[in-house]
Amino acid sequence: LALLWHDRLLKAVRKRATRGDPQSVISAIDHFCRHNEWAMNVGDEKGSILDSVVSEVNPEKVLELGTYCGYSTVRIARLLPPGARLITLEFNVDYAAIARQVIAWAGLEDKIQLVEGASEDWIPRMKEHFGIETFDFVFLDHWKDRYLPDTKLMEDCGLLRKGTVLLADNVICPGVPDYLEYVRNSLSYKSCYFKSHLEYTKAEDGLEKSVFLG
Ligand SMILES: O=C(NCCCCc1cc2cnccc2s1)c1cc(-c2ccc(F)cc2)cc(O)c1O
Numbered sequence: 001l002a003l004l005w006h007d008r009l010l011k012a013v014r015k016r017a018t019r020g021d022p023q024s025v026i027s028a029i030d031h032f033c034r035h036n037e038w039a040m041n042v043g044d045e046k047g048s049i050l051d052s053v054v055s056e057v058n059p060e061k062v063l064e065l066g067t068y069c070g071y072s073t074v075r076i077a078r079l080l081p082p083g084a085r086l087i088t089l090e091f092n093v094d095y096a097a098i099a100r101q102v103i104a105w106a107g108l109e110d111k112i113q114l115v116e117g118a119s120e121d122w123i124p125r126m127k128e129h130f131g132i133e134t135f136d137f138v139f140l141d142h143w144k145d146r147y148l149p150d151t152k153l154m155e156d157c158g159l160l161r162k163g164t165v166l167l168a169d170n171v172i173c174p175g176v177p178d179y180l181e182y183v184r185n186s187l188s189y190k191s192c193y194f195k196s197h198l199e200y201t202k203a204e205d206g207l208e209k210s211v212f213l214g
């Protein structure tokens with residue numbers, strides 16, 4: 001059934017969005033998720049906050065944990081400067097297949113490297129496999145019980161530098177209490193909360209922005 005839903009999403013994107021126009025892909029997915037079937041994209045309201053943080057950071061090296069159908073991947077990549085690179089990890093092969101087609105429709109495949117697998121397996125391999133020194137911006141939107149362990153893993157692997165910005169989705173719904181407690185109390189982070197709503201609903205949710213202080 002999930003695959004059928006994803007085919008409907010792709011058809012909506014191909015029907016409504018203009019090939020090579022990321023903004024039209026974003027609008028098409030938002031329209032589909034608001035009027036046809038809810039989906040766990042970051043959505044338009046939290047997406048605008050994501051846009052403003054990405055524009056402020058203007059990152060060269062981006063890591064996204066949790067691609068899903070590529071909505072936030074396109075939102076981020078469309079704002080990156082020429083030469084900037086986004087690596088996005090997706091655990092579910094069906095989601096990854098959809099995301100590749102959404103990313104291609106937006107015309108952003110040159111900036112994006114989609115990797116299938118688990119964050120705990122790939123984070124330790126970022127340096128040797130992708131030639132990454134450190135990331136400038138990390139968007140956390142994967143398993144909520146992996147936000148904290150993966151943040152500690154990125155610290156241990158030396159993937160964060162003074163000033164790296166972590167932006168975490170769903171800190172209220174579904175919620176990531178252990179992660180929030182850590183970034184808000186650790187002396188190694190400066191953290192702030194952006195109140196919003198769960199995608200396409202009236203339920204409260206928000207994004208937590210945490211700057212690594214080194
Ligand atoms: O679970 C969520 N996202 C994670 C699924 C990604 C699994 C992955 C694991 C993994 C491991 N390694 C690498 C890549 C990856 S991708 C999620 C759920 C809700 C939600 C759902 C029902 C509800 F009633 C209220 C909110 C809202 C959201 O915005 C979400 O993001």
Ligand SMILES: [Mg+2]
Nearest residue numbers: 042141169170
């Ligand atoms: Mg999310």
